[in-house]
Amino acid sequence: MTTGYSPPATESDIEWCYDAVHGVSRTFSITIDRLEEPMARHICLGYLLCRIADTIEDAGHIPPAEQTTLLEEFDRVLDPDADTTAEDFREAVEPWIPEERSSDWDVVAHTPRVVRSFESLEDEPREIMREPVRELVDGMAMFTSRYADQGGLRLQTLEELEEYCWYAAGTVGTLITGLVARGTSPERAEVLRDNARSFALLLQLVNIAKDVETDYHEENNVYLPAEWLAEEDVAVERVTDEAHHGGVTNVIRRVTGRAEGYLDGAQRYLEVLPERHGNTLSAWAIPYLLAVGTLRELRERPEDVIREGNVKISRAEVFAVMQQFEQDLSRSALEELRSEMSEKPLHQ
Template sequence: MSKNRSGVLIPCQNELGDDALQSWLLEGVSRTFALTIPRLPEGLAKPVSNAYLLCRIVDTIEDEVSLDNLQKRRFCQQFTRVVAGDDDPAALASELAPLLSAQTISAEHELIRLIPRVIAITHGFDAPQREALSECVRIMGTGMAEFQDRDLRYGVETLAEMNRYCYFVAGVVGEMLTRLFCHYSPEIAAHRERMMELAVSFGQGLQMTNILKDLWDDHARGVCWLPREIFDAAGFDLKHLKPHHNNPRFREGFVQLIGIAHAHLRNALEYTLLIPVHESGMREFCLWALGMAVLTLRKVNGNLDFSESSQVKITRASVKATILTTRVTRSSDTLLKLAFTLAGARLPMASTETARVGSQQV
């Protein structure tokens, strides 16, 4: 055992096997995924855990306050080459780790330090799995860098731009997971084309829910992901956005976005129902994320004057209720549809055409 820079005891990397190491890292950087990924079958849990850690490394680079935009691009490009097997993971870790600031959580410091171990796991997968992970990292890193130089204080210009951002940070993850699912199961692969389309929408529904929930946290750091065209049409200028505003024109635009997110989550349910009933763990993996997103949208929609994300964060009791409900309904498409309808009964919902998001060529 050793201590990190915060004085917390951490296991020596050589003391842990691959699965234990990834579980330990996941627990530090995402309790949600640390909870849901173990529901996946053995043949999927390991690559999905690794995939999330790779994506989190990209997020850590993009969010690091000590790096300028040129450095972020360079490190993302270098990491893309590392994942593809074209660059040295140890060299990246040794250069990047000392640059991380105290604002970056200790678990992410450890993740960056352990890049060589994480990549060694990546390179042990089958070729189709490695390709899925490498392509996801490439698109995510390139796409997120596209937004680094923008003035995002007053939102993005259009809904299409918001869709594009959501694709880079979430939709592409849905595509990657679908590739892993299809590699795992020929039965699932029979629905590959439709699932790839729905996966992008699934990702967007989850990301839009986070954008709406985190509105004021983002606003406090000078960032807004809301599309100006939606609010301009409602007669509200996002330059005037402030907590406790209580402006009905803003609420009109915000409710419209809730409806679009809700429609994407309905696509997420369709995606989940394409997974065979006997793959109960895979269904739970999707349903837990979907259920928690719907409940979050309900809280947002019921508290349109909220001024910080904690006011619309779902409770532990709601999380437990989601888990219990999915376990009861996971084997019945009819019950799942009913549960989803009841959960979202009071939510606005856009048309499926408005919510349709196709794969983007990057």
């Protein structure tokens, strides 16, 4: 239940939410800093609602059955026809909040504040956001329930991987598209909807390819398809073993290739993205180009995903990408930047 039963949000609530995003996501922090109002507020709050669910789904210390219960409780908080309040959810999740909170868990602990701020939005953007967020929450509950016996996610096929990516990221793409497409032509809105999935799955698959070691050891989740691991004679529970680095590296290459298949659609999404309601091209083009650079690194050194625990582009390249947007950058320049970053770091 998200309407009518909580005190109104204050300006300090909104300021806290902006600060919270900076603590939990470098990428979305860049995005929100590049947006103007009211889009910045809408994306900030939508992202935090999704992050609450994501933190529960990623929590290796919570038994899967309890994860599912908590996610279902959170969905009822977002259901305007249910009686569950954000305070009810906060009470239910309290036993699972670590004593030493990470930034993610601090957001979970402040769920009533985030929901209160969400409630304060005007009707149109709030209702555009509600269903995609609820779809994400429901999808995560479905996956934690599906793999309850394994104690963590163990995705089996490419189809299941992309199903998971839809719930984790495609729903966010739907949320973004719903907000930015308001008032645009039907033709432009259709192109946005047709390519939103590509934009979202590109970013999610890049994260999955580069975070294999972290996902397994910190969250007890394996997103690399078990069928692909089996082709390399790698048991899912041995995904980070040194003896299997070669096989796992081959699977990471395949996930990287799958992500690259979404580059064209993601670029098309950006080429027609409206700059209205406080939306800006740079807010979404920067994460896209950072993904292009990360894909280059994954192609060149996929073994470092397991050996070093992650693959990232340098801070210098991140800065160079951001500098491209200090002046008005034409949409046509995205193709050139993508081509350049696919071959070498932008700052070199």
